[in-house]
Amino acid sequence: MVSPSLSHLPWKVRISVFFLSVLLNISRRRNRTLNRRLFDFFNPKVPPTPNPIDGVKSSDVTVDPSRNLWFRLFTPTISAASTSFLPVVFYFHGGAFSFLSASSSPYDAVCRQLSRSIPSVVVSVNYRLCPEHRCPSQYDDGFDVLKFVDSDGYVLPEIADVSRCFLAGDSAGANLAHHLAVRVCQEELRRVKVIGLVSIQPFFGGVDRTESEIRLDGAPITSVYNTDWMWDIFLPDGSDRDHEAVNVTGPNGLNISGMDFPDTIIFVGGLDPVLDRQRKYYEWLKMSGKKAELIEYPNAIHAFYFFPELPQSSLQISRVRDFVNQHQSKMK
Ligand SMILES: *[C@@H]1O[C@H](CO)[C@@H](O)[C@H](O)[C@H]1NC(C)=O
Numbered sequence: 001m002v003s004p005s006l007s008h009l010p011w012k013v014r015i016s017v018f019f020l021s022v023l024l025n026i027s028r029r030r031n032r033t034l035n036r037r038l039f040d041f042f043n044p045k046v047p048p049t050p051n052p053i054d055g056v057k058s059s060d061v062t063v064d065p066s067r068n069l070w071f072r073l074f075t076p077t078i079s080a081a082s083t084s085f086l087p088v089v090f091y092f093h094g095g096a097f098s099f100l101s102a103s104s105s106p107y108d109a110v111c112r113q114l115s116r117s118i119p120s121v122v123v124s125v126n127y128r129l130c131p132e133h134r135c136p137s138q139y140d141d142g143f144d145v146l147k148f149v150d151s152d153g154y155v156l157p158e159i160a161d162v163s164r165c166f167l168a169g170d171s172a173g174a175n176l177a178h179h180l181a182v183r184v185c186q187e188e189l190r191r192v193k194v195i196g197l198v199s200i201q202p203f204f205g206g207v208d209r210t211e212s213e214i215r216l217d218g219a220p221i222t223s224v225y226n227t228d229w230m231w232d233i234f235l236p237d238g239s240d241r242d243h244e245a246v247n248v249t250g251p252n253g254l255n256i257s258g259m260d261f262p263d264t265i266i267f268v269g270g271l272d273p274v275l276d277r278q279r280k281y282y283e284w285l286k287m288s289g290k291k292a293e294l295i296e297y298p299n300a301i302h303a304f305y306f307f308p309e310l311p312q313s314s315l316q317i318s319r320v321r322d323f324v325n326q327h328q329s330k331m332k
């Protein structure tokens with residue numbers, strides 16, 4: 001095992017990545033719980049901005065106070081937006097199902113950026129976290145937000161066109177978005193129509209080790225030691241990593257070939273140990289008769305989009321914009 005060289009990254013990024021890795025380690029307790037106060041102390045949350053910042057305003061909408069289920073809604077205020085209806089992007093943040101939130105500053109920034117540049121109305125979902133709430137709480141929360149937006153009791157801003165929705169997420173959030181795409185196929189929604197899936201470095205796993213896990217095991221954040229630990233606190237007791245939530249292409253995975261699964265764009269990084277599983281996911285979508293596109297950034301680490309200074313971050317945003325705009329024009 002060797003650590004992949006990160007010397008091509010700007011020193012500020014390297015320091016942040018190192019710091020995040022240390023923080024992940026010291027926030028984990030031996031008894032499989034997390035020290036959230038410690039983690040959150042170094043990962044500040046930011047409030048919504050009713051007064052627009054960078055042409056986007058945001059507000060927090062409660063879905064179910066009893067389980068602290070809510071979303072942060074981003075709406076562009078730019079004049080171009082006022083001329084037509086906008087697509088809706090449901091965004092699911094990453095963090096191994098156990099860390100971070102819709103109000104964490106990197107996600108607030110990512111969603112604001114998506115809202116402005118597509119342009120789109122973004123619903124950034126704050127789902128419950130493990131180990132306090134294990135699988136399938138996260139999927140249930142995600143689907144309940146879709147149902148909430150679909151219901152008569154709640155209306156998105158008038159500019160939002162819910163017949164053109166996209167599911168999007170990174171890392172664990174992309175795993176969540178995949179399972180929601182399946183659920184939308186199984187249980188019809190009335191007004192909300194999902195027409196695309198944006199899958200950024202989806203977090204998948206399995207019992208067997210893959211070549212990229214072995215080769216890149218010294219990589220930050222998604223080393224095998226870290227990911228094994230994270231799956232362990234996420235999965236229901238008694239299940240292993242070939243559970244259908246984790247290894248979607250594996251022995252317990254669902255056969256989606258008969259489903260009206262949305263077109264998918266998948267982003268992967270060459271320095272992410274989860275790489276092989278993400279490529280396999282792409283192959284599996286194609287094999288199941290689905291439309292899928294794979295975008296690979298050879299020099300990208302896991303969670304590269306946290307760093308707007310990395311060239312892949314802006315490349316990725318413009319690819320997402322093109323994907324959304326191509327698909328919504330197909331609808332017309
Ligand atoms: C799922 O499991 C199978 C069999 O163990 C393995 O070959 C495959 O690579 C796994 N897929 C993912 C996405 O981990």
Ligand SMILES: *[C@@H]1O[C@H](CO)[C@@H](O)[C@H](O)[C@H]1NC(C)=O
Pocket residue numbers: 255256257287288
């Ligand atoms: C799913 O089922 C179909 C037949 O219903 C089969 O042709 C296909 O190979 C299966 N897909 C996978 C990935 O196993």
